[in-house]
Amino acid sequence: xxxxxxxxxxxxxxxxxxxxxxxxxxxxxxxxxxxxxxxxxxxxxxxxxxxxxxxxxxxxxxxxxxxxxxxxxxxxxxxxxxxxxxxxxxxxxxxxxxxxxxxxxxxxxxxxxxxxxxxxxxxxxxxxxxxxxxxxxxxxxxxxxxxxxxxxxxxxxxxxxxxxxxxxxxxxxxxxxxxxxxxxxxxxxxxxxxxxxxxxxxxxxxxxxxxxxxxxxxxxxxxxxxxxxxxxxxxxxxxxxxxxxxxxxxxxxxxxxxxxxxxxxxxxxxxxxxxxxxxxxxxxxxxxxxxxxxxxxxxxxxxxxxxxxxxxxxxxxxxxxxxxxxx
Amino acid sequence: xxxxxxxxxxxxxxxxxxxxxxxxxxxxxxxxxxxxxxxxxxxxxxxxxxxxxxxxxxxxxxxxxxxxxxxxxxxxxxxxxxxxxxxxxxxxxxxxxxxxxxxxxxxxxxxxxxxxxxxxxxxxxxxxxxxxxxxxxxxxxxxxxxxxxxxxxxxxxxxxxxxxxxxxxxxxxxxxxxxxxxxxxxxxxxxxxxxxxxxxxxxxxxxxxxxxxxxxxxxxxxxxxxxxxxxxxxxxxxxxxxxxxxxxxxxxxxxxxxxxxxxxxxxxxxxxxxxxxxxxxxxxxxxxxxxxxxxxxxxxxxxxxxxxxxxxxxxxxxxxxxxxxxxxxxxxxxxxxxxxxxxxxxxxxxxxxxxxxxxxxxxxxxxxxxxxxxxxxxxxxxxxxxxxxxxxxxxxxxxxxxxxxxxxx
Numbered sequence: 024x025x026x027x028x029x030x031x032x033x034x035x036x037x038x039x040x041x042x043x044x045x046x047x048x049x050x051x052x053x054x055x056x057x058x059x060x061x062x063x064x065x066x067x068x069x070x071x072x073x074x075x076x077x078x079x080x081x082x083x084x085x086x087x088x089x090x091x092x093x094x095x096x097x098x099x100x101x102x103x104x105x106x107x108x109x110x111x112x113x114x115x116x117x118x119x120x121x122x123x124x125x126x127x128x129x130x131x132x133x134x135x136x137x138x139x140x141x142x143x144x145x146x147x148x149x150x151x152x153x154x155x156x157x158x159x160x161x162x163x164x165x166x167x168x169x170x171x172x173x174x175x176x177x178x179x180x181x182x183x184x185x186x187x188x189x190x191x192x193x194x195x196x197x198x199x200x201x202x203x204x205x206x207x208x209x210x211x212x213x214x215x216x217x218x219x220x221x222x223x224x225x226x227x228x229x230x231x232x233x234x235x236x237x238x239x240x241x242x243x244x245x246x247x248x249x250x251x252x253x254x255x256x257x258x259x260x261x262x263x264x265x266x267x268x269x270x271x272x273x274x275x276x277x278x279x280x281x282x283x284x285x286x287x288x289x290x291x292x293x294x295x296x297x298x299x300x301x302x303x304x305x306x307x308x309x310x311x312x313x314x315x316x317x318x319x320x321x322x323x324x325x326x327x328x329x330x331x332x333x334x335x336x337x338x339x340x341x342x343x344x345x346x347x348x349x350x
Numbered sequence: 351x352x353x354x355x356x357x358x359x360x361x362x363x364x365x366x367x368x369x370x371x372x373x374x375x376x377x378x379x380x381x382x383x384x385x386x387x388x389x390x391x392x393x394x395x396x397x398x399x400x401x402x403x404x405x406x407x408x409x410x411x412x413x414x415x416x417x418x419x420x421x422x423x424x425x426x427x428x429x430x431x432x433x434x435x436x437x438x439x440x441x442x443x444x445x446x447x448x449x450x451x452x453x454x455x456x457x458x459x460x461x462x463x464x465x466x467x468x469x470x471x472x473x474x475x476x477x478x479x480x481x482x483x484x485x486x487x488x489x490x491x492x493x494x495x496x497x498x499x500x501x502x503x504x505x506x507x508x509x510x511x512x513x514x515x516x517x518x519x520x521x522x523x524x525x526x527x528x529x530x531x532x533x534x535x536x537x538x539x540x541x542x543x544x545x546x547x548x549x550x551x552x553x554x555x556x557x558x559x560x561x562x563x564x565x566x567x568x569x570x571x572x573x574x575x576x577x578x579x580x581x582x583x584x585x586x587x588x589x590x591x592x593x594x595x596x597x598x599x600x601x602x603x604x605x606x607x608x609x610x611x612x613x614x615x616x617x618x619x620x621x622x623x624x625x626x627x628x629x630x631x632x633x634x635x636x637x638x639x640x641x642x643x644x645x646x647x648x649x650x651x652x653x654x655x656x657x658x659x660x661x662x663x664x665x666x667x668x669x670x671x672x673x674x675x676x677x678x679x680x681x682x683x684x685x686x687x688x689x690x691x692x693x694x695x696x697x698x699x700x701x702x703x704x705x706x707x708x709x710x711x712x713x714x715x716x717x718x719x720x721x722x723x724x725x726x727x728x729x730x731x732x733x734x735x736x737x738x739x740x741x742x743x744x745x746x747x748x749x750x751x752x753x754x755x756x757x758x759x
Contacts (some may be wrong), residue, residue, distance in 0.1 A: 025633075032749060067593075068593065068595055069592075069593020069594055069595045070589065070593070088575075121636060129598065129599065130548045130599055131548055131599050131600050131603060132545075132546040132547065132548050133545045133546065134545055134546050136545075176483070177623075178481065178483040178484055178485075178591060178619075178620060179481070179482060179483040180482055180483050182512075183511070183543060184511065184543065184545050185545050188545060205623050207622075207623065207693070207695075208620055208623045209693075210691055210692055210693055211693070211694055278625055279625055280622070280625055280626075280695075280696065280698075281626065281702075281704045281705050282694075282695075282696035282697055282698050282699065282705055283621075283693065283695035283696025283697075284695055285693075285695050286695070288712075291694050292694050292695060334736075
């Protein structure tokens with residue numbers, strides 16, 4: 024890569040072009056522009072989605088939320104809500120959009136309750152498609168969903184019918200990262216068993232979750248080991264917390280029980296840190312790339328195909344009509 | 351209606367006058383043998399595990415007791431036949447009574463009943479309802495400290511979710527302190543697990559009514575069995591998912607529809623998901639919703655017999671739904687072996703009242719209100735069903751089975 028080029032440049036000063044600095048230039052520009060990322064969270068209510076989002080990004084996005092009771096929720100259909108927050112860290116700006124799906128899976132009859140979610144994702148693709156094909160492309164807003172965290176209940180025996188249906192309806196539209204919610208309900212043995220079961224069922228039902236890219240063969244062993252562990256951790260067993268508690272003299276984000284303290288950021292307690300690192304520190308760019316290169320392109324191709332089909336159909340209809348008149 | 355009608359009274363010379371661990375005898379029961387109070391009033395009584403709790407049976411003087419029993423219940427007063435679980439009512443001082451000259455020995459009836467019931471044993475039917483994975487089987491096993499649930503009856507843990515709600519009943523005879531209990535656990539796999547759960551409560555409702563019907567048919571027979579087998583559901587534990595938010599729509603739908611035909615005891619499952627604070631808030635919200643939806647869970651306010659009952663039951667109602675954790679594994683804590691769940695940050699002790707409310711549920715369900723559950727089922731829910739059936743089509747049809755005689759109604 025660029026390292027070898029740099030090496031050579033020392034020997035052949037006159038031939039040094041200088042585009043080795045390109046990554047730095049890109050870096051500088053991006054930092055000035057800022058990044059954006061759209062994360063969707065889906066799953067039944069009460070699985071700790073909002074708390075986890077707050078924990079991941081150290082914000083309080085859901086401060087003024089009012090929880091509905093069972094009576095009020097009878098007439099509610101699945102809504103799509105958006106919260107946007109600007110986060111800055113060490114000079115890098117991130118515009119984070121969280122898309123929530125309140126009402127999902129909460130009714131007695133949940134047939135096709137994922138439809139509004141699928142429609143939302145398609146709408147963002149469609150809007151981008153239009154903008155991309157339009158004349159003024161300077162300030163295109165990218166609202167496409169880059170990643171969907173799907174929350175699996177820890178109380179089931181693996182995937183439930185609703186989980187399977189949701190993931191199958193969306194796996195070709197968005198990167199699905201399954202998480203095992205409220206994992207402090209489970210003992211370490213139970214977590215392990217459930218993860219294996221869920222991974223088996225995902226394969227059995229042909230669900231295509233987000234795949235971590237394989238690491239290059241020239242990466243060092245540590246990195247390879249980490250990558251392997253990451254893949255084995257699916258679904259991430261997570262715990263979230265909005266409160267800080269005191270444990271062993273330190274202040275940590277956690278949950279205080281009479282029998283002990285769960286520390287959110289302790290890798291021995293849950294996979295929160297793994298998830299956060301994956302989402303923010305290592306795979307954020309890849310998630311966006313896959314969205315752009317695979318999911319969006321699929322949508323675009325389908326769109327164009329169906330548009331072409333419609334045009335052809337319309338043309339044939341006109342011919343048939345014209346012929347009919349001639350006769 | 352508070353007469354003890356013993357079959358015979360004979361002074362019993364060698365029997366001690368005061369049997370141990372008896373709460374005051376409660377004589378007001380609609381049928382002989384009279385119901386014996388289990389524990390003296392509510393949870394605080396020491397668990398009298400040696401005291402048998404007689405079946406809601408029709409042994410002994412059949413026709414007499416029957417007539418008495420029915421007329422009482424039909425008169426609409428629920429007050430009388432309800433003393434089962436609470437040691438109160440005409441308490442005879444067991445030391446012979448200061449008003450009697452000399453000792454007759456009437457109080458030895460208790461010992462006689464006790465012996466008789468220990469021989470016959472009694473049965474209890476408990477149903478568990480809730481999404482799969484909420485720990486229903488584990489909790490029942492923990493409650494009765496035996497492997498009594500369907501899970502241990504050879505059912506594979508990873509069975510697929512059934513497409514419709516199934517009803518699976520498993521019976522075991524367990525024994526404690528010389529008392530035998532035939533415990534039937536009715537499981538309802540498939541409840542609430544589908545994408546579309548409309549009417550998933552119907553198979554359950556049907557099952558409950560079928561048991562009432564079975565009992566009714568036996569009852570109206572001319573030649574009745576000495577002891578009608580009682581398969582009626584005495585108690586339905588409804589498992590609420592510990593989301594921390596509030597009840598789900600399915601929860602209220604189910605409980606609204608079934609609380610008038612069976613005793614429903616809601617419990618918050620897998621409570622080790624919630625911190626103490628979260629648990630209290632969740633409970634408050636759940637109770638408010640239950641109230642707003644008009645759901646009367648057991649112990650129902652309208653069936654409180656007297657002030658003592660009311661105050662005991664008020665305390666219980668205030669604490670419900672109990673937030674429970676179940677486990678069939680033991681761990682060493684502070685030198686003792688306890689049932690619990692071992693996590694990376696500590697051991698959740700099932701029977702530790704600081705950790706969860708399992709002990710409270712167990713005491714309530716088994717040690718103080720077991721008999722009451724049966725009595726409310728028999729005197730109220732069953733009677734409601736029976737009255738409805740009698741009013742349909744102008745009365746019950748004669749039994750169609752081998753007996754072609756008319757019913758004695």
